[in-house]
Structure formats: C-alpha cells, structure tokens
Amino acid sequence: MAPLLEIDDLDITYRTSSGDLRAVTDASISIDANEYYGLVGESGCGKSTLAGAVTNSLDQNGDITGGTVTYRGEEIQDYSEEEYNDEIRWKEIAVIPQSAMNSLNPLSRISEQAIEVAEAHTDWSEEKAVDKLEELFGVVGLPASRVHDYPHQFSGGMKQRAIIAFSLLLDPSMIIADEPTTALDVIMQDQFLKHLDELREIRDFSLLFITHDIAVVFEMCDSMAVMHGGQVAERGDTTALFDDPHHPYTLLLQRAFPDIRYPNRKLEGIDGTPPALENEVDYCTFADRCPWAEPECRERAPPTEVVPGDAEHASACVRSDEVATLAARDLEDVDDDHGEPAGADAGADRGGDESILSLRGLNKHFSQSTNVLDTIRASVFGGEQDAVRAVDGVDLELKENQIQGVIGESGCGKSTLLQTLMGKYEPTEGEIVFDGTPVSSFDKADWKEYRRRVQIILQDPFNTLNPHFSVRETLLEPLRIHDMERSEERVLDVLEQVRLTPAEEYIDRNESQLSGGEKQRVSIARALILEPDVILADEPVSMLDVSTQASVLDMLNELTDEYGVSMLYISHDLSTVSYVCDRVNVMYLGRLVESAPTMDLLTDPKHPYTRSLLQAIPVPDPHHEREWAELPGTPGDASDLGTGCRFRDRCPDRMDVCERMPRQADVGDDHRAACHLHYEHGSGDDPAPTAATDGGER
Amino acid sequence: MSQLYYYARRTVVSILLIFAIATFLFFAFRFMPGDYATLLLQQGASPEQVAKVRQMWGLDQPLYVQYFKWLSNMAQGNAGMSRQFNEPVLEVVLPALRNSLIVALPGVLVAFVLGSLYGALMGSRPNSLLEKYGIIPPNIVGTTPDFFIGILLLTVFSAWLGWFPSGSIASVDTLTSTSGWGIYLTSDFWYHYTLPFLTVVIKYMYYPTLVMRGSVVEVRNQEFATYQRLLGLGKWRRFRHIMKHASLPVVTVLPAVTATSISGLVLIEIVFNWPGIGQLLLTSVFARDTPVIQFMFLLIAAWIVIGNFIVDIAYTIIDPRITIEGE
Ligand code: SF4
Numbered sequence A: 001m002a003p004l005l006e007i008d009d010l011d012i013t014y015r016t017s018s019g020d021l022r023a024v025t026d027a028s029i030s031i032d033a034n035e036y037y038g039l040v041g042e043s044g045c046g047k048s049t050l051a052g053a054v055t056n057s058l059d060q061n062g063d064i065t066g067g068t069v070t071y072r073g074e075e076i077q078d079y080s081e082e083e084y085n086d087e088i089r090w091k092e093i094a095v096i097p098q099s100a101m102n103s104l105n106p107l108s109r110i111s112e113q114a115i116e117v118a119e120a121h122t123d124w125s126e127e128k129a130v131d132k133l134e135e136l137f138g139v140v141g142l143p144a145s146r147v148h149d150y151p152h153q154f155s156g157g158m159k160q161r162a163i164i165a166f167s168l169l170l171d172p173s174m175i176i177a178d179e180p181t182t183a184l185d186v187i188m189q190d191q192f193l194k195h196l197d198e199l200r201e202i203r204d205f206s207l208l209f210i211t212h213d214i215a216v217v218f219e220m221c222d223s224m225a226v227m228h229g230g231q232v233a234e235r236g237d238t239t240a241l242f243d244d245p246h247h248p249y250t251l252l253l254q255r256a257f258p259d260i261r262y263p264n265r266k267l268e269g270i271d272g273t274p275p276a277l278e279n280e281v282d283y284c285t286f287a288d289r290c291p292w293a294e295p296e297c298r299e300r301a302p303p304t305e306v307v308p309g310d311a312e313h314a315s316a317c318v319r320s321d322e323v324a325t326l327a328a329r330d331l332e333d334v335d336d337d338h339g340e341p342a343g344a345d346a347g348a349d350r351g352g353d354e355s356i357l358s359l360r361g362l363n364k365h366f367s368q369s370t371n372v373l374d375t376i377r378a379s380v381f382g383g384e385q386d387a388v389r390a391v392d393g394v395d396l397e398l399k400e401n402q403i404q405g406v407i408g409e410s411g412c413g414k415s416t417l418l419q420t421l422m423g424k425y426e427p428t429e430g431e432i433v434f435d436g437t438p439v440s441s442f443d444k445a446d447w448k449e450y451r452r453r454v455q456i457i458l459q460d461p462f463n464t465l466n467p468h469f470s471v472r473e474t475l476l477e478p479l480r481i482h483d484m485e486r487s488e489e490r491v492l493d494v495l496e497q498v499r500l501t502p503a504e505e506y507i508d509r510n511e512s513q514l515s516g517g518e519k520q521r522v523s524i525a526r527a528l529i530l531e532p533d534v535i536l537a538d539e540p541v542s543m544l545d546v547s548t549q550a551s552v553l554d555m556l557n558e559l560t561d562e563y564g565v566s567m568l569y570i571s572h573d574l575s576t577v578s579y580v581c582d583r584v585n586v587m588y589l590g591r592l593v594e595s596a597p598t599m600d601l602l603t604d605p606k607h608p609y610t611r612s613l614l615q616a617i618p619v620p621d622p623h624h625e626r627e628w629a630e631l632p633g634t635p636g637d638a639s640d641l642g643t644g645c646r647f648r649d650r651c652p653d654r655m656d657v658c659e660r661m662p663r664q665a666d667v668g669d670d671h672r673a674a675c676h677l678h679y680e681h682g683s684g685d686d687p688a689p690t691a692a693t694d695g696g697e698r
Numbered sequence B: 001m002s003q004l005y006y007y008a009r010r011t012v013v014s015i016l017l018i019f020a021i022a023t024f025l026f027f028a029f030r031f032m033p034g035d036y037a038t039l040l041l042q043q044g045a046s047p048e049q050v051a052k053v054r055q056m057w058g059l060d061q062p063l064y065v066q067y068f069k070w071l072s073n074m075a076q077g078n079a080g081m082s083r084q085f086n087e088p089v090l091e092v093v094l095p096a097l098r099n100s101l102i103v104a105l106p107g108v109l110v111a112f113v114l115g116s117l118y119g120a121l122m123g124s125r126p127n128s129l130l131e132k133y134g135i136i137p138p139n140i141v142g143t144t145p146d147f148f149i150g151i152l153l154l155t156v157f158s159a160w161l162g163w164f165p166s167g168s169i170a171s172v173d174t175l176t177s178t179s180g181w182g183i184y185l186t187s188d189f190w191y192h193y194t195l196p197f198l199t200v201v202i203k204y205m206y207y208p209t210l211v212m213r214g215s216v217v218e219v220r221n222q223e224f225a226t227y228q229r230l231l232g233l234g235k236w237r238r239f240r241h242i243m244k245h246a247s248l249p250v251v252t253v254l255p256a257v258t259a260t261s262i263s264g265l266v267l268i269e270i271v272f273n274w275p276g277i278g279q280l281l282l283t284s285v286f287a288r289d290t291p292v293i294q295f296m297f298l299l300i301a302a303w304i305v306i307g308n309f310i311v312d313i314a315y316t317i318i319d320p321r322i323t324i325e326g327e
C-alpha cells in the first residue's frame, strides 16, 4: 500500500538578507494511513519547517528548493495557497497548534469559529457545521451543549479538547501536531496524550507528532524520525530506534533523556550545539558533536541507508552499523545505567545537620480586591475571605550542602514562595530563618548580606543577561555591588567552576556569542561568584534542550558536592528534580502535601497527588506500558478553597473526612504527607503534627 | 441580575462623583481671588455699586447658604445667571455647546475611524514601505499644535485658494435670517463647517493611528491569528477578527481624547472664530464670569465620567471575557 504522505529528498531554504540558509536538507519520511508518526529533534533542527512544507505554511521567505511532498499520490509541494486551501487544508490535513490554550479567538463563540472553518473549505450549512462540532465534542468528551460558549468559559484542559475537535471537524486523513504539549504541565500533557491515544480507537487518521520530547514519541508513536541540523538522522519503527539505534544522535539523545524509573542513572549531555544554518550542507551536521566522527563525515552528507533486515529502518551515518559496538565500548567503564533504582548512594542525603534556611509556617496571602470600598469593608468587617492563599503554611528545612526540590503545577504557589524568600514579598505570617537569624529582624546591612549569601538562578537565561555586557562585565557587576574584590582571577575561577573552559576564551564574549546552555552557565557563574550559601533555582533548565540540560544538571550536582552550596530547586518537572535533589517537596495550591527523601518519594509516594504526578510522566521506552494518570480537572483557584483538603475535588481516594484539612503527619522515615489516608484519626497515638501551624483547622 | 446591579451601582457612583465634582468646583470658585465684583471695582465702579451687585447675586450671604441655594437651583435645572451677558447660564452655554459638539463629536469619531483603518493597514503590512514610512505624516501632524493646523488650512484653502470662508459659523445673512437649530440646515453653515471639521479630523487621527498600528502588530502575532492562518480562513475574514481585537485599546483612549480635545478646541475655535464653548470659556475667563466657567467645568467633568461609563459598556459588548460583576 502506498503511504499516505511521502516526503522525498526535501530541501527547504530560507532567503535572508545575509544569503540563503538551508533549514532542511534531503529529508525523506513516509507516513502510512492511520499511523502515528513522531518527529523529534532539538530546537532549530528543522522539524517544524518540515511540517510547514506539508501544511503550506512556510514563512514568506521559506522555499522548497528540491524534492517532493506527495500526498495520496499527488505532488503537493508546488501548490499555491489557493490550490492547497481548496484541496488539502483541513479536509485532508489539519493541524493542532503549539498552544491550544490560546488558539481560539476569545472574542467569538466556539461554534461561530467552527462555522467559519466549514465556510472556508466546504459548502456546509451553518447547522451542519454546528451539528458536526456537537458530535465531535461528544467524541473528545466535552458536553455538546457547550459548543456555543466563548473560549474563556473553558478550562485549559477543555480548550485542549476543543482544539482536537476542531482538527477533526472536516474529517481529515492526517493531523499534524506541532509541539502540542510543550507548554503544558505534566498532568495536562497526560490528559492530552490520553485523548489522542483514545481517538485512534474511534477515528481513522494519521498523526504527525512533532516534539522535542523523545519520551512522548516513544509512548505515542508507531514510527519516528530523528532530525538534527536539518537532516533526518534516523527513521524507522519506534521500537527499532529504541532497541537498536543506528545513528549516534539517536543513541545519545536517549541517554540524555531522564527516565523517572531510573533517577540515579547518569544523564549524559551531548557536547556542542546544533550547527548554525548554512547554504550548502554537504557534510554530517552532527560531526562537531559526534564522539565517533571521522574525517569522512565532513566530506559529504552521509547517505541514508536502510538497516539490513528492516526495510523501514534507515540511518544517515557512515558508521551506522558500528554504532552498537562503539556505544558498548564507551560504556564499559561506566557502571550499569539501567541498574536498580536505589543504588549505593541513592538514598544518601548529602545534607549536613545544620539548617541554613528554614521556613516556619510561612504564609503569603494576596488580597484580591482592587476596589477601595471592598478593602475597607474587609478591614472593617474582618476576614480576608477572598484572599489568594498563594503560600499557606509551608514548613521546610534546607540543610547545609543539600539540594531540595519544590515541585508543583503552575499556579501552585512555588513562584510566590521563591519571591517571598528573595524578600520581594513580606510573609503574611510565619518566619524565614536564615543561618539562625529570623529574616524579620534584619536591618539594612543584614539584608544586603542576605542578598549576597542567597543567590537566584532564573528560568530564562535569554532575558537575565545584559546583551551589552561581556561575560567579564556580567561577572564583575555583582562583585561591585557587594563591594567585593574585583579580580580577573576570580572571574576565570568561577568560569572554570561552571565548566566554561577554557575560561580565557569565554571571558570576552558577549551574550550573542553564547548558546542557551552557555548563557545559563554564565548566570550560574554570576550567582556563584559571590560565594553564596544558598542558591534558589527557578526552573533553571526548562528552557534548555535535553542535550544541554543533562550537563547543567550534573554541574549543579557537582557544585553542591564541591563547594557546599545549598540549593532550593523549584520546578514542575519531577524527572529533573529527582535527578538533582536530595529531598523533594510536593506543593499543591499553596501547601506542601508531601515531603520526603527523593528515593522514598519516587518509590513509595504517599499522597494521591504525588502518585498522580509520578504516574503522568512519560517514560522514554516504547516497551513500557504506562497507565494514564487519570487526574481530572485542574488545580483551580487558590482563593476559593473552602476548609477541606485542597486536593479533594480531584482526589481518587476522597473520603468524608477529607472535608477537614488533613495535617502533615509522619508517614515514614523523614517522610511526611498531608492526607487523611495516612494517619489514624482520634486515637491516642495520633502522630504529632510536625508543623507548628496547621492552617486548615483553625 | 448581577449585570443590572453593576449598572445600577455604576450609575449611582457616577452621579455621586459628578455631585462631588460640582461641590468641589463650587467651593474652589468661591475661594478663588478676584471675583466678578472685584473686577467691577477695578473698572471704576464705586464700593456702593459693588455692594449692591454682591447683594443682588447673594455673594454677601454665608457660604453654606450660597451652597445650598446653588444646589437647589441646580437641581431645578437653574445654573444661575451669566454675569457678562446677564442671561441664564444655560441659555449662554447650551448653544455654544451645541456648536462645539457638532464639530468635535463627528470630527473625533471620523478621526478615530479613519485613524484606526490607517493604523490597521500599516500594522498588517509588516516590512512594507507603508509600515516603515507611513507613520511619519501622523507623527508630524500629531505633534503640531492644533491651532497651527487650523492656520495652515486657513492659509491654503481660504486665503490662497479661496475655496472656504475664513471663519465664523455662518455668514451674517444666514445668522440673521435663521435662529436656533435652523442654522444647521443651511448650506452656508456646512460651507463654514468644513475647515474646522477637517482640522479636528486631521489633528485627532494621530492617537488612533498610533494605538491601532501597535495593537494590530501585537494581535497579528497572537496565537489565535496564527491558528486562523493555519485554518485557511480568508484574508478579509482574518482581518476582521484582528480588527475587532485590536480596536479594544483604541476604544479605551476615546473618551480621554475627546475630553482633552476640549483644550484643543479652544484654540481651534479662536482660529476659526467659531462660537463654541472654547470661545465662550475664554471670554468668560477674561470676564470672571464664574457661573458660566463653573458650569462648563462641570460639563466637562461629567463628560469624562459618563464617557468612561460608556466605554466600559462598549467593552463588555466587544469582549465577552470581561465580566461585569467586577469580581
Ligand atoms: S556520519 Fe560520522 S559524524 Fe555523523 S553521526 Fe555518523 S559517525 Fe558521527
């Protein structure tokens, strides 16, 4: 049977003022009817450009300069916009965009928008379009009665489903999803993937799933292609690529990717960065990063060759049949990476005995009202009924030389917590104690010293550096602010610490001469140069590609070991958190619902929310059958909480007693959880609450 | 229900606000040095005459008595007497207001419509010559003082070309042969109307053009616009979606611009010798005609309060995301 979509030797070139740039070179993939196909690669690898050629949505300066795109036996690469709109768009090939959340026009009803789509491509009546949308709402599990709603009346998860319904509106044979889950929290991603997966049972269509997340592809797709530098490095069955990779990049990408099942496995970053675009690409674009590159690799683009015995499996590497042996040879000195989760030092907490930073019953509430009258009313008649309890009774002891994680979905209060620690907000209640002294007793000089000893690393290395500063200036600046000795030596030192070597080479660069990973290293260096005791890290690797993530995470780990820094690592991503942290705290709507040494948390999660979070993480292994987390709804709003357990509306184990706020109780060795499932009620040996304050029961 | 409640509350608040402003104005004007009577004195009136005038206007009574008198008069639609014309304030102000609004309202509205369209056009053609250089003319015009534009138009179209008259609301013949609203029906009026109207349009196109241009550029890059391109909706259809979004900030500046246009109006009316509130305000200030000034300030304040109210309502119509319970 001929494939539904066949891309053959496709070249795509961007015309720019500085000459032509080749974004995709000689790419070939083919997708069968009803097949789920994954296209993975790091940012800039050309995967979205490739999809743009299929959806006739390349940027104005992007041209197909060679090869063919064949859909149902018809060459469509040269279609004009009109032709494509008339024959293919939405009727044959539909798209799920990157941010389904904001893709519907907030000013029009959803049904009106569906009518417009039908009008643009069919001769359907309005009724027919609405009927169809109602039917599809049923398919994706939305109430048909809500087709006339405005998008803002839908929750995030519902918008996701509405977008899936939209993609199915004209019964396409193919759906292209471009990074549809990148902006989502893990629970939302899980719901989205579940819907896509279930859809296979009821509808016939092929899916081209474009993502940087190899785990999602291994879970969802039948076949896949890995792209690097505009070239398709390897393609074939997902299982074949997993079990028997024939391209070094596929193999290294797998090794760089964290797997929640093996949190102690050493992640290996891939050196270097994807090459900048050029016009002529007649070499292996992976050569600069490949540990096994040979002179031949740079002489010509390696031809794509089929792996013997598997006609679907092909790789573009001159050493493709050696990859397995090369990898095995290199691995000999490294210990078994798929070993038992709890390795020798796994459970060991490197933290010392002394707390450097402790939070005691910390609260940060925001009054919601912007209206003077309401504020007066609230202050006269008491109560802050509609205050947002962003942080609500958080207890945490960060020990010297320890990394602790705080994990939760967006809106759980972790950012507010961080900002309160930075002194941006004053706590509504509770106390922050730093090195034995309560922060509330600080005078101006103490604050200055605190700001030196407690440093922060932010999520986005692209915004945190001054583009006009060289690395040297960036690093000298904090020394100047804190009246510390400014020496070149110190700067070189700290650059070595963050592994920007040779340091002499980096010191004079400015922001534009640094890659994403290098920028993040510079911002870490900027924090380190002040010799802090505590680093607050806010999603420090979430903007980085997997290949660089691993090495930054390793570096953070080593810094703690070598220099005795403590770190509070805040993230929504449990896999990276568990890779670096000694202890993990799970936060849900302002409260810590569970807190345990990393290994205990992963192997024996107590709180139903923690269990769901763990469950929702995709596993980068096509042989692994993961069950969906099945966590309904979204966290909701931190202002309208009632008195019971904050998780009760979503909790699968909810009981009557959950109408009362559960308190933090010891549930194991140094392991605490706030859930009624885990302590006895009313008996004499009721475990003593560990928290000084117990907000919910007042 | 909540909607009704909201409007009711807004109405009450607006009325209270206007009342507060009126009160403030009343006292502010009482405490200002140099009232009308003092002016008479400077002009050579004898102290006895001044006292008589003061008594006639009740200026000799205690302040709170004056205030309550003034309040009860206002409540009955009596804004007092103009001192310079010796006529009821309303009869002085209303015709002037009418003359002004007939220029200002259509002028500002047309400016907003044209400016929005022009701004949208610029914003929707990235990297075009229009986008690069199209902003220059509105920038020049926007930073030129209003009266200067008026003078320029007068010089070109009246003095040089002789196409339009050089000022006033109508020729003497028309003014004597018609009265009240009748004047607006004469072609002579519209002949006089053209240049002041154009001045207002040209001057006030600046804001909406600028705001709309930026707004369209921003909205074009919003995800829904990208998605609509992928959906294959027609160009015109997409432009309409973008316009609707992008017009929100333009609607926001509308009342503020109309309100500030009053200051510009003063100058434009002087240039064109247009008998509107701008002129009236000026002559009243020179004549220390406090009842008239006070009433006109009140009108302007009321317009801003009411205008904002109208914009809020318009917002809820355009943007369904805005819930009006004020939660
Ligand atoms: S062709 Fe050479 S550089 Fe490229 S992946 Fe293969 S071995 Fe490495």
Ligand code: SF4
Pocket (backbone or CB within 6 Å): A607, A608, A609, A645, A646, A647, A648, A649, A651, A652, A653, A654, A655, A657, A658, A662, A674, A675, A676, A677
């Ligand atoms: S306290 Fe109750 S509702 Fe809350 S997590 Fe535990 S079982 Fe679920």
